[in-house]
Every structure is written in structure tokens, then in C-alpha cells.
Amino acid sequence: MAKDSFYVTTPIYYPNDKLHIGHTYTTTAADTIARYKKLQGYDVKFLTGSDEHGQKIERSAKEHGVTPKEYVDEIVESFKDLWNLLEVDYDVFLRTTDPKHEDVVQYIFKNIYDKGDIYKDKYKGWYCTPCETFWLERQLEDGKCPDCQRETEWVEEESYFFKMSKYEDDLLKFIEDNPEFIQPETRRNEMINFIKDGLEDLCISRTTFDWGVPVPVDEDHVIYVWFDALTNYLTGAGYLTDQDEYNKYWPADIHIVGKDILRFHTIIWPIILMAAGLELPKKVFGHGFLTVEGGKMSKSKGNVVDPVKLVNDFGVDAVRYYLMREVAFGTDGSYSTESFIQRINSDLANDLGNLLNRTLAMVDKYFNGVIPKPGPATDYDEDLKDTARKEIAAMTEDMDKLQFSTALEHLWTLIRRNNKYIDETTPWILAKDKDKKDELGTVLYNLLESLRIVAIALKPFLIEAPQKIWNQIGIQTDLAEESWSRAEEWGLLESGINVNKGEPIFPRIDMEEYFANQVEEDVDNEDGEDEEKVSEDYINFDDFTKLDLRVAKVLEAERIEGSNKLLKLQVALGEEKRQLVAGIAKHYEAEELVNKKVLMVANLEPATIFGVESNGMILAASNDEGELTISTVDRDIPSGAKVK
Ligand code: MSP
Numbered sequence: 001m002a003k004d005s006f007y008v009t010t011p012i013y014y015p016n017d018k019l020h021i022g023h024t025y026t027t028t029a030a031d032t033i034a035r036y037k038k039l040q041g042y043d044v045k046f047l048t049g050s051d052e053h054g055q056k057i058e059r060s061a062k063e064h065g066v067t068p069k070e071y072v073d074e075i076v077e078s079f080k081d082l083w084n085l086l087e088v089d090y091d092v093f094l095r096t097t098d099p100k101h102e103d104v105v106q107y108i109f110k111n112i113y114d115k116g117d118i119y120k121d122k123y124k125g126w127y128c129t130p131c132e133t134f135w136l137e138r139q140l141e142d143g144k145c146p147d148c149q150r151e152t153e154w155v156e157e158e159s160y161f162f163k164m165s166k167y168e169d170d171l172l173k174f175i176e177d178n179p180e181f182i183q184p185e186t187r188r189n190e191m192i193n194f195i196k197d198g199l200e201d202l203c204i205s206r207t208t209f210d211w212g213v214p215v216p217v218d219e220d221h222v223i224y225v226w227f228d229a230l231t232n233y234l235t236g237a238g239y240l241t242d243q244d245e246y247n248k249y250w251p252a253d254i255h256i257v258g259k260d261i262l263r264f265h266t267i268i269w270p271i272i273l274m275a276a277g278l279e280l281p282k283k284v285f286g287h288g289f290l291t292v293e294g295g296k297m298s299k300s301k302g303n304v305v306d307p308v309k310l311v312n313d314f315g316v317d318a319v320r321y322y323l324m325r326e327v328a329f330g331t332d333g334s335y336s337t338e339s340f341i342q343r344i345n346s347d348l349a350n351d352l353g354n355l356l357n358r359t360l361a362m363v364d365k366y367f368n369g370v371i372p373k374p375g376p377a378t379d380y381d382e383d384l385k386d387t388a389r390k391e392i393a394a395m396t397e398d399m400d401k402l403q404f405s406t407a408l409e410h411l412w413t414l415i416r417r418n419n420k421y422i423d424e425t426t427p428w429i430l431a432k433d434k435d436k437k438d439e440l441g442t443v444l445y446n447l448l449e450s451l452r453i454v455a456i457a458l459k460p461f462l463i464e465a466p467q468k469i470w471n472q473i474g475i476q477t478d479l480a481e482e483s484w485s486r487a488e489e490w491g492l493l494e495s496g497i498n499v500n501k502g503e504p505i506f507p508r509i510d511m512e513e514y515f516a517n518q519v520e521e522d523v524d525n526e527d528g529e530d531e532e533k534v535s536e537d538y539i540n541f542d543d544f545t546k547l548d549l550r551v552a553k554v555l556e557a558e559r560i561e562g563s564n565k566l567l568k569l570q571v572a573l574g575e576e577k578r579q580l581v582a583g584i585a586k587h588y589e590a591e592e593l594v595n596k597k598v599l600m601v602a603n604l605e606p607a608t609i610f611g612v613e614s615n616g617m618i619l620a621a622s623n624d625e626g627e628l629t630i631s632t633v634d635r636d637i638p639s640g641a642k643v644k
Contacts (some may be wrong), residue, residue: 004360006042007249008033011257012049012232015061015075019082020297021323021335022290022304028323029287029404030256031088036399039484040061045249047236048083049075049094054132058211069097069210070257086320087463089129092236096213096228099234106216109204112275113217117166118120119385120218123159123203126152131260132225134203140390144614147260160205160215162227167271168199174270183285184330187259191266201270205541230269248373250550262286267567282391284534285402288332290323305335314509317462318344324404341511348465348506351415352454358422359447360472360501366431366440371474373495375438378425379486384446385490387417388453392488395457404461418450445619447475449493455479456487465505474499519583546604548603549643551633552578552618557590560610568612569593573602574640581614587628599631599643 010030013023027048034046039451047395052072061071073432112118128145132643135145135152143151172195175181175188182188205221206212212222233252238245257265265284273280290294305473310319322340325347327333363369390413398407421443430440455469470479471600474497486492552571560566562583567585571578579602599619606615622628 004043005248006037007045007237007252009233009252009255010048010456011261012051012096012229013079014056015050015052015079016057019079021307022297024086024307025290025323027083028090028320029329032404032460034089039459046090047092048077049232050227052095052097053212053228055209056129056132065219070593082307082536085308087316094232094236096232100241101227101232102213104219104235105213105231107240108231108276109223110216115275117163117275118160121159121161124156127155128152136200147355156204159203160221161201161426162204164199165273166354167274168195170274171195171270175272178492180283183283185226187262187286189446191262192399194263195267202559221505225445226264226268230272251279254283254285255281256285259286260289287329291332291334293334293336314344317465318348320461321348325408328405329402341514347412347509349508351412351419353504355418356451356469356472356484356506357417358450359444360499362427363444363499364501367444369498371448371495371497371499372441375441378439378442380421381446382416383443383596386422388414388450389492392453392457411454414450415454416445445495449491453487453492456482472500472502488511512563513612516563516583519609547601550600550602550639551597551639552600552644553639553643554596554598557593559585559590560612563610572639578615579613580616581609581612582618584620584628584630597633597639
């Protein structure tokens, strides 16, 4: 059948917490593919959603004193808000509590049960509730979950079992016959080895809690949450509700998942489908993890990066660009705000932003803002056009392999080639010579034409910038109507149209100012609460004792070079010496701080601020007018004294 449809999915997320930048990574990647395929003319269906059943959700709801449904309803709204903020253009938001989906889960269960591949027995084994995973004794590591290293619980209950073992050979054969099924290659081998170690039958029902889809043949049981969750991909395709839709989109073209859940998608899921007599998805891609300073993000470590704050601080395009550019899709990568700002400044503000600004400024200056006709060729045109053709072709190849980072690298080779082209052709020298006016026209036409191509090629990744580039270079046709193939062609830009030079689309981020503002924001947030209203969320005394507040004596103070907000302080806490960074340079001269005794939080996590290590934070108060005072002591007391 001719391929005119494309079905791409993200995992459906557990609504038991706020989503962090790691989750954002999966969804942005899927959205990038969906946008790319649409641009190529495919009829795309893009599914995301929420995985709302199971013991973990039931427990979280209990802890919050609400019903599971009330609990998930609220969190699911925050998911949708986040995807809107990131302009994730999904077609289906699948909630597993949707009755349509519950029908599909029961139908598939019953179908497999009727075939004799589900049987009742007693389960005895370990269960990891955060991962909702059953483990055998031999699979545990130091008694803990091998996936998340958390405590597991002993479970002993009557359960329904799914005959996974029966399908072991069929699955291996399928994986071998379909080398594209599991990507990337290294993970494919891991999965093959896992299967070759032998598959156990899977426990697929629970009786010790209620929050799940009832087993259709036995109302005392609820269906195992992963059986329920995986089936969402069928519901989303229209299974049982819309046969035409289902025929069009199933089998899915690609499931995008993180490496932690690849096993569920490449072992349990295909076997469910085989047992139900349905086709298997064409590809499952297991991407790597985004870590923060080398560690896994977790609430307890307090290192969770909030995508909402990032979008608010830097804009949606910057966040999407960073996520797809910084880490090769498939491998792990580490997030840091420094690398984020560096990446945005060098690629977006510098390379792309400068190319656009320089080009438009020259069109304004030399051609009254009108796109010139290309005239006689310069010595550098062929290479420029060749670069455009080659890099866009390489980009297409990478996009088809989901190698977003190298795809963008190719596009940036073209962008940088254009910047070099300006230096080579020296338009400002051509402009001085009347006889060279037509050649100057060629140069500017070629630069604008490259920018036309860049705007289209950026469409899968960025939301606002492609349209802004389009408007600034004056193209009258609708960017929404453009197709990927028009980025593959040279010379489509029309001459004689006015450009609209506007504000720079990617202003440079001042890293130093950003970090200084963060320090100030922290101070403001703390003070703000005190001023506006005393918080009604009491902390108990134990919470308070977690703070190690001390009197510190300032030994040395100096401005941090290049910064007008930050001071570097050396302080004494009794015998101990510390270095810290304080955002108070606008309010205090360095010299006037020396010998002052101030109050500080001594056990604040160390941080590097503007390249300087900071071990603690001094306390200060500020008002709405921006006046600030540091907190000092009223009577003399030795440094290191504890504040209680
Ligand atoms: N509910 C299951 C999925 C069921 S799909 C039928 C689940 N949900 S999750 O909310 O825990 O994770 C959703 C996705 O986010 C997974 O693909 C997971 O790998 C991904 N990520 C969570 N943390 C991540 C990082 N730090 N980095 C990259 N991706 C990460 O699992």
C-alpha cells in the first residue's frame, strides 16, 4: 500500500508528578518527527497522553487525600498546559481512564484469554511500584529494583498470567527479520540478549488495589497497568471505534520511548499484539536519558529542571532547539544552564541571527530593502549552492534516521557557509563600484535564498523563528503551505519584493546577568512571601532545623570580573573558611563588607555561579523599590555561631 499516513507516539506519562525536562525531551522529539513528516506531505497522526491507573497513582492520590480520578484530572491538565507551552502539536491526547480505552483493554484481554494464552495462578515475587514492574529474585540488584534502584515489595496474590514464554521464538524471529524494529542498534542487541535469557510468563492482574481496568472475566482483579498502558496505542489509532482510521494508521510507524521502558515496548507489547493476532509496530526507538550534572533528575536530589521556567526565561524555540541539538538522539546527555546559554548564543544568536541581520541590513542599504535579481555569478556561488544541496540532502538522511542533532549540524554548516560567503564576496567593497552592482545583487539574492531554505528546514524544530525569518525576508506566500522538497531546491525566491528588517529574532543572552538575576530572584522570592502575606503553609520545627544558619565574618570581598551584580566573598565560620557568591554588588561596595558579621545559610547545595564556586548564601532583605540590606548581628558574637 502506498505510504501516505504516518503514526508516531510518545509514551503516555504517569500523572503522579510534575513533568521535567527529561519528559519534555521525549515529547519534543516526537513532535519534531511529526512536523517533519507533515512537511514531507504525510498524513500524520501524533499521539501522547497519560497513564492514569495503577498502584503508584492510587497511593499518591491517597497521600493527597483525594480520589485517584480527582488526583489525575488536575495533573493531566498541567500536562496539556506544558505541551501547549512547548507548541507540541499532538492529534490525540489519550487518557487511559477514557471509557473507550478501557473497552479496548478489556477486549484485548478477553481475546487473548479466549485463545488460551492467559491462565490463573498464584504470583509470588517482587514488585517495584515506582516502575510498576514485577521482578524475579535473581533479577534484583542488592534486593533493589535493577531499573530504578529503589526498594521493591514482596507480592503474593492470585493473578492472571500471560503466556509470554510461548512467543519467545516468534519474537526473536521477528526482531531478526526486521532489523529496523528496535533502534538504536546497541539497544537492539540488549533486547535480543534479554529475550535469549528466557522469557517468564507475565503476571497481568492484581487484586490488592482497585485503581485499574477490571479483568473482564473476573471482577476481583484489575488489569496490570502496563498491559493497560501499552494498549493505548491501539485505542489512539481508532481500534474498535473507527475501522477506517485504524486501517489507515495501524501498525504505528514509530513509538518514541526512553531507554528505561524499551523492554516493555519491544518484548511485552509485541507479544500482546502477536497473541491478539494484530500487526506489530514498525519501529521502536529508545532514546537516552537527560541528566543534570551527571546525575539522574529526582525530586529528592532537588535537581529537577523545570521546562516551564526554561520556556519562560528563554522562549520556546530556544528550549526546543537545545533539546534536539545538544544530545545525539539515542545516547545520554547532560543538561546545564551554562551549556544551554552557550548553545543558544553561538548557534541561534550568533550564526543564524547575525546572518539574517547582516543580510537584511545590506539589502536595506544597497537595494532600498528590495530583493535584487541575481546577476553575474561570483567565484563563490557554485560552492554555496553546492553546500546547500549537499547539506539539505544530508539533513534529510539524518531526519529519516531520527538523528536530529547531526541533522541540525548539517543545516548549521550551510548557515556558517553563508556567513563565510559574506566575508569572501565582501559586499561592502562591491557596493563601492557601480559596475559591480549586479554582482552585489547576486550575493544578496543568494544569501536571502539560503535563508528561505533555512526557514523551511527549521520548521520541524522551531515554532516562531521560521515564520519570523519568512516575514523578515519578505516572502508573501504562506509558510504553512511550504513542503520539505522546496528546501531541497535552489532559486525559488522571487526578486522585487520588499524585505522587512525587524528586531533580532534571537537576542544574545547575557550569561552573567542571567545568573545574577537568578540569585536576586531567589532573594526576592523569599522576601516577597514575607512582605505580601505570611505563608499559611507552616513548616514544622524539624523542617526548620534542616537549615544550618550561621554567623559568618566577611574576610575578603571583590567584584566578579565583568559582572555588575555579583560579589565574591571569603568568609569565616569559626575556624572554617568559605567562598560564596552574593548578588549584592549594586547595593554594597566590596570594601564596606569586610569585617562585617552577616547571617548565612551554611548548608546550601554548592553551586557554580558565573564560573565561581559558591558554598552558601548570605541573607538579605529587599523591598519593592529594589533597596536591599544584608542581615548583620546586633551584638558581637563569634563567627560560626549558630542562628536558632
Ligand atoms: N507511563 C509509562 C509509559 C507508558 S507508555 C505505554 C512511563 N511514564 S513516565 O512518565 O515515567 O516516563 C515517560 C517517558 O519519559 C519515558 O519515555 C521516559 O524514558 C522519559 N523520561 C523520564 N525521565 C527522563 C530523562 N531524565 N531523560 C529522558 N527521558 C526521560 O514510563
